[in-house]
Structure formats: structure tokens, C-alpha cells
Amino acid sequence: MLTGAAVLTHAASVEAAELPAAIKARGTLSAAIVPNYPPLDLRDPATNELSGLDVDLGNAIAAKLGVKMDWQETSFEQMISAVDTGRVDVILSGMTDLASRHDKVSFVDYLRSGPQFFVQASRAKDFPDMLALCGKSVGTSRRTSFPGEIADWSEQHCKSAGKPPINVVGTEGSPDARTQLKQGRVDAAMQGNETLPYVMKLEPNTYAVVGERISSQLTGIGVAKNATELQQALAEALRQLIADGSYKKILDKWGLSGDAVEEVTINAGT
Template sequence: MNKHFVILAVAGLAATSAIAAELPERVKSAGKVVVANQPNYPPMEYRDPATNELKGVDIDLGVALAKQLGVKVEWSDIGFEQMISSLTTGRVDLIHSGMSDLPKRRDTLDFVDYMKSGAQFYTAAARKDEFKSPADLCGKTVGMSRRTSFPDETAKWSAANCEAAGKPAIKVVGTEGSADARAQLKQGRVDAAVQGSETLPYLMTLEKDTYALVGEPFTAVYQGIGFAKKDSELRDAYAAALKALMDNGEYKKIFAAHGLEGTMLDGIYVNGEAAK
């Protein structure tokens, strides 16, 4: 092996060991992190229909981060609405499942942010000429997962852009999840739907000529890995591991593999603020 690469490899191992040393003792002893994740949000997390294997951006990034820390990942399939309580009661070590870093969640959690996202209106492809801009949705029925921040964000957008302009409000329909919203859209039970902007290009490739975007994302938010407030050691170790993946190019490689280069961050952010 080239001497230069040997030196780089040794340096890389030393850096990994230094980051791993920051882990809490319970994680070092267990040799693993238990991670809350619900694999129903492609391309962030999903199960391959053919193999039942976990796939997605969060899965690839979660494994890469754990490897950087010298531990394994144990994925725990938990309903989105139960994730925060599972974390605060110690059932899991962290949440890595397409969760938005929202101010109201920071009372309970700390976030290491890893990508940009936004709420996006979309409709059935057959109705794309009917809804050419988000304003065309005023007075219409729009479905979205009730477990997310989308209902509140849509109501807020409607107040500012529909009611304030003298138009009828959007009728927000909370669904059992994004898949349920899409099913209701196909059945004609809702006029449009809302989902994270990072997921729609994948779905539109998977189901060609089925959906059409309506305007641009109407919110801007970071997705973050969630940690209990008391678990600052684990949070900081993950921030250091993410920085290492950014520096060595693996972070970019993961996002490029899923066609999501445009959602990458330019540095480390904790609770929405650039880390010092």
C-alpha cells in the first residue's frame, strides 16, 4: 500500500477513536445505539418490498455515523407519535426518522441537523391544470399526516395567503400518514396533499404520471437527529461524527446516491444554529 495512504488511514482511525471516546459510558458498554425509526417515508426510510431490507437516506447516514463512532445500530420501529416519549423514558438512545427540528420540540429534545426540508403542496397529475399555484388551493380540501407539523403549517399558510386575501380557508384533513394522504388523493377524497419536499421526487419517479407539484415548498426547516436534553455527550459525539463524514466526502456521497444533493447542509447545526 502507498505510504501516503497508510498515513491517512492511521490518521482516520485516530480521529474515529477520538470521536468514539466522547460517547456516554452506557453506549460504549453496549457497543450499540438504539435508534427510533419508522420506515414508511421513502426515500428517507423504507423497507425494500422484495427483500424487506431497510433502505433510505436516514438508514445509510445512521449506519455511517455509528460506524464513525465505533458502534452498531439497532433500529427500533416506533410510531412517530411515540418517538419522543420513547426517547425521554430511555427506551431508545436517539431519534433518526425524518423529524423536523421545530422550536416547540426543543423544550424536550436537542437536534443535530443534517438536511434541509420544506412542506410541499402536490395534487393528482390529472388535476395539475386546475391547481397551477398554491393560491388555487384556497377553499379546497388538502390531506396530510396528522402526526407531523404539516397541519399547523398549512393552516398558518392558509391564514396568511387565503383568508387574508378574502378567500376561503384551506380545509385541512389530518390523515393516518403520508401514504394515507396519497391514497385519499387517488380516491378523490381530497383535492391535494402536503408532504416533505425531499420525498416527492422519489415518489414521482416510482409512480410516474401520478402526482404534480403545486408551487414551491411553503416552509423551510431542518431535519434533525433528536437527543434527550440530558444526553449532551451523545449529541456532541454525533455532531463530531457528522462533521467527519462531511469532511471525508461520505455525507455528500450518501445524499447524491438518493438524488438529494440540494438538501445538504454546509456545516454542523445544532437546534437550528450553526455550531461554534
């Protein structure tokens, strides 16, 4: 049981949680997205159209609510501000539900995943387990919670094993971390485990995972903190997508069925 999480009952329906009048009137739900986090958010290489699990899920939720999605491409740094000030209705771009973000944003959680270490495949034998990363450099996006999580993991595991700490290298994003890894500027990298199968399929025999993900996190649809009507409408729509099998089909399409949530929660992140 997730303490403090708002879990919806199965008796609810989309009709029981109406969209705000302004959204219904314009017929669109605007969403901030940063299409650089495949397979959640990307541009299709063949068409340059927005694609990914988040796009499919957002469009399915909008259809349940009787509106269309209006995708607004932005930067990661601007997303919380955009929803907090009302420039967009929601964030749907692989954002982790963190308690530290709850002062401005509430999250309707739709995915469970976690940060994962990986190395160059050619050096996999040098890293038989996660403790082999102690004293090494690990690149990860400075915009995420991962730098702090690596430092915490290092403090807990490397220090207790009498090994030197991990040197955390902040990067401009996951693609930059992978570039630095391939160039040998860092020994390892970290990104969400939900993204690695897609990346490893695009670049076969390039990377190898090390150990298990270091924590379990929820990914959520970000909504302004006080927009409770919209939060409930989104959550009801998501619950119905889970119930009718559409949610599973979307996750299966993107190879993420193992990261599915079983219950719809709001602000269950820690």
C-alpha cells in the first residue's frame, strides 16, 4: 500500500470527474513535452512526428475525455513553470513524481521504473557488479534526480565496502551521457531503465547494464497543484484505459509492460 497516495475506486468513471469548463470549451488539452527521452518521448526518425509511449497515452486519455491533445514542445527546465503558471494544462514527458516537486505540481502516476547503471559493452567484464563502479566516473543528466541518487547509493554501498565514492558527472541529458560514455570520458552512465531497451535496440552491442535499478520511482502526468478537477479527470480516464486493456497495449507496443502500474495513484512519489 502506498501511504499518502490517492487511490481511485473502480466505481468511478470519466463522467464522475469532469474536465474543467475552460478545457472542455476549447476542446483541447495542452501538454508540455520534451521529445528526447525514447521510448517515452521522441520524434519518429522517418516522419519527424512526435511519437512515443507518452504521446500514445496522452492521445488515448484525451480521447476518453472527449478532447484532443495539443502538444507543446518545450525544455525540461520550463515544464514545471509552464504548468504552474497555466501556459499548459499538463506535463506528459516522462517526469518523475518526486515529493520535492509537490509544492507546485501534482502527479497522476502511470509508470514505475528506476535509474539503471550501464557501461560500454566492450568493458562489461570490468564491471561484474555495481560495486565495481565505486571510484569510477558515472555520467547522468544533471536535470534529473539521478545525480543525487547516485551519490546516495555511493555513500551507502561504496563507503560501507571501504571503497572510494563514485564521481558523478552531470551531463546535458541522456544522449550527452551516452556520447561521453562512448568517447571514454566517463566509465559508466545512468538513465531510466525504461529507456535502455529502446536505446540498446538502436545501438546493438554498444551498451551493457550493470546490476539492477537502484530505486523504484513513479512517472506521472504533471498537473498544477490546485487543479484537482483536472487531476481527477485524468486519473479516471487512465483507470478506464487500464480496465479496457488499452493501457497494456500501449505499454506492450513500446516494450514497457514490465513497468506498468496496477492502480492509479496521485502524488505517490517520494
